[in-house]
Amino acid sequence: MKLVTAIIQPHRVDEVRAALEATGVKGVTVSEAAGYGRQKGHTEVYRGAEYTVDLVPKTRLEVLVDDADATAVTEAIVSAAQTGKIGDGKVWVVPVDDVARVRTGEHGADAL
Amino acid sequence: MEFTLDSGNTAWMIVATALVLLMTPALAFFYGGMVRAKSVLNMMMMSFISIATIAVVWVIYGYGLAFGPDVAGGLFGNPSDFVGMNSIPETSSLAASVGVPFYVMAAFQATFAIITVALISGSVADRMKFGTWTLFTVLWVSLVYTPIAHGVWGGGLLGSFSPTMVIDFAGGTVVHINAGAAGLALAILLGLRKGFGKEPFKPHNLPFVMLGAALLWFGWFGFNAGSEFAADATAGRAFLNTLVAPAIAILGWLLVEKIRDGKPTSLGAASGIVAGLVAITPAAASVDTWGALSIGFIAGVVCSLAVALKYKFGYDDSLDVVGVHLVGGVIGTVLIGFFANLDEGTTWAFGVGEEGGPVNGLFYGGGAEQLISQTIGAVVAIAYSLIVTLIIGLVLKVTIGLRVSEDTEVSGIDLASHGETAYEEAK
Numbered sequence: 001m002k003l004v005t006a007i008i009q010p011h012r013v014d015e016v017r018a019a020l021e022a023t024g025v026k027g028v029t030v031s032e033a034a035g036y037g038r039q040k041g042h043t044e045v046y047r048g049a050e051y052t053v054d055l056v057p058k059t060r061l062e063v064l065v066d067d068a069d070a071t072a073v074t075e076a077i078v079s080a081a082q083t084g085k086i087g088d089g090k091v092w093v094v095p096v097d098d099v100a101r102v103r104t105g106e107h108g109a110d111a112l
Numbered sequence: 113m114e115f116t117l118d119s120g121n122t123a124w125m126i127v128a129t130a131l132v133l134l135m136t137p138a139l140a141f142f143y144g145g146m147v148r149a150k151s152v153l154n155m156m157m158m159s160f161i162s163i164a165t166i167a168v169v170w171v172i173y174g175y176g177l178a179f180g181p182d183v184a185g186g187l188f189g190n191p192s193d194f195v196g197m198n199s200i201p202e203t204s205s206l207a208a209s210v211g212v213p214f215y216v217m218a219a220f221q222a223t224f225a226i227i228t229v230a231l232i233s234g235s236v237a238d239r240m241k242f243g244t245w246t247l248f249t250v251l252w253v254s255l256v257y258t259p260i261a262h263g264v265w266g267g268g269l270l271g272s273f274s275p276t277m278v279i280d281f282a283g284g285t286v287v288h289i290n291a292g293a294a295g296l297a298l299a300i301l302l303g304l305r306k307g308f309g310k311e312p313f314k315p316h317n318l319p320f321v322m323l324g325a326a327l328l329w330f331g332w333f334g335f336n337a338g339s340e341f342a343a344d345a346t347a348g349r350a351f352l353n354t355l356v357a358p359a360i361a362i363l364g365w366l367l368v369e370k371i372r373d374g375k376p377t378s379l380g381a382a383s384g385i386v387a388g389l390v391a392i393t394p395a396a397a398s399v400d401t402w403g404a405l406s407i408g409f410i411a412g413v414v415c416s417l418a419v420a421l422k423y424k425f426g427y428d429d430s431l432d433v434v435g436v437h438l439v440g441g442v443i444g445t446v447l448i449g450f451f452a453n454l455d456e457g458t459t460w461a462f463g464v465g466e467e468g469g470p471v472n473g474l475f476y477g478g479g480a481e482q483l484i485s486q487t488i489g490a491v492v493a494i495a496y497s498l499i500v501t502l503i504i505g506l507v508l509k510v511t512i513g514l515r516v517s518e519d520t521e522v523s524g525i526d527l528a529s530h531g532e533t534a535y536e537e538a539k
Contacts (some may be wrong), residue, residue: 044314045373047383047419047432051312 001096002070006061008081008089019080033060039087118211124343125216131334132223136230142324145317150524151238152534158233165249170222177258179266186269210342228287234431235295242529256500261286277470278489282339284394284445285493292438293497301505304428325382332389336396350396357408361388364412387415390440395448403451411443445490449483450474
């Protein structure tokens with residue numbers, strides 16, 4: 001099994017969710033995140049005082065998938081989240097030793 | 113004077129009083145939105161506690177201090193005159209001539225004292241001990257607010273230095289210059305917040321700020337039009353001026369932002385409203401619509417530039433009480449010397465035509481006399497408020513202390529002072 005983690009632009013979440021459903025993914029965890037990459041931060045001005053905001057708001061998606069689905073899911077996220085501008089985010093895949101479904105106690109692929 | 117109740121005037125003054133009281137919770141939202149999430153409750157509580165303390169002080173001795181007969185050479189009114197507000201004949205009301213009962217007048221004036229004290233809290237954000245603030249509200253209204261109100265509105269000493277009567281219809285000197293100068297004094301005594309000028313002190317909730325500005329504007333119609341103490345044409349003039357001056361002040365403030373920073377901001381619009389309201393306050397009944405438009409626009413432009421003074425001079429007037437209220441109050445008070453038009457569009461006759469009464473401004477054929485009077489009025493208010501507030505602040509500083517510990521400031525004054533946080537993850 002693999003864990004696919006994606007950091008994307010918050011305004012692309014709906015498109016990515018739709019793309020994930022189209023690939024047959026059963027569930028996803030979404031959380032708010034903040035950070036910076038090549039995009040760096042931006043400046044905001046309050047009553048004439050300029051502040052640099054270093055950390056840009058992003059959305060983090062986490063999806064647990066079968067080994068065989070990992071590439072397709074990654075590609076689905078990338079194509080749905082892409083705007084072509086700096087700050088679109090990153091997607092990475094890591095191996096997962098085990099998964100347990102809390103309700104039933106199932107383990108491994110059955111718990112996905 | 114024979115007292116004849118005027119039900120129309122009385123009804124309007126009761127409504128106006130409720131409108132002005134709303135301004136203090138409105139200010140709590142205006143200020144509360146501008147601080148960081150970790151100190152919003154303390155910021156709002158400083159306004160709410162002002163209602164609590166000043167309303168009580170007012171009915172016990174505050175109204176007497178401000179509007180009683182002269183004592184101490186006319187610096188104060190007699191505090192023992194209206195103690196507890198009992199056994200007061202209606203004819204002793206300052207507004208007996210307009211048929212408004214004493215109780216209504218005392219309540220109306222109380223709401224002015226309350227908002228004036230609350231305004232000061234903007235300069236002490238994030239770092240003042242709550243107990244010290246609470247005590248300060250009582251000391252300040254007793255020793256600073258009432259003498260200035262007595263001087264400007266009660267015929268006392270501090271209003272007597274000008275050749276003609278200072279025109280301060282609704283509180284440019286008594287409320288805004290006064291609160292602004294006091295805010296400067298406390299900001300100097302408290303010192304800079306940790307990280308001032310280095311870390312971003314971003315407003316945590318701009319919709320709160322805009323909500324507060326909107327409610328302030330609403331309440332301000334009672335503040336300005338109510339200061340006529342009657343439902344008449346002059347109240348109407350003040351009402352219309354209270355609409356147009358803030359409106360054009362928004363445009364002035366945003367114009368500066370657009371040129372200087374590239375974008376018009378919501379904080380700028382909200383601040384423009386307040387700057388325009390502050391500046392038109394002393395002038396509401398004495399200027400015509402052109403005067404109101406001029407004063408509002410100048411206030412919007414100048415105040416938007418003045419809020420940067422704190423970085424230049426290095427005082428942490430956190431929410432710009434100086435830049436908006438002191439500067440805006442001076443603009444309105446002094447510009448009356450140019451724009452006062454007492455000949456048309458107003459039935460306002462408070463001392464007009466009498467020996468030592470107010471005269472038209474420079475642009476309306478009155479010469480420079482009123483301009484000199486207005487300038488002296490502004491200077492006296494700044495000097496008295498700054499000096500006496502510094503003394504009160506110094507005494508509090510060496511006795512019970514002004515400022516919370518550095519740990520408290522960093523972790524957030526809400527939790528340390530009130531045992532609460534506004535939001536689940538306040539930072």
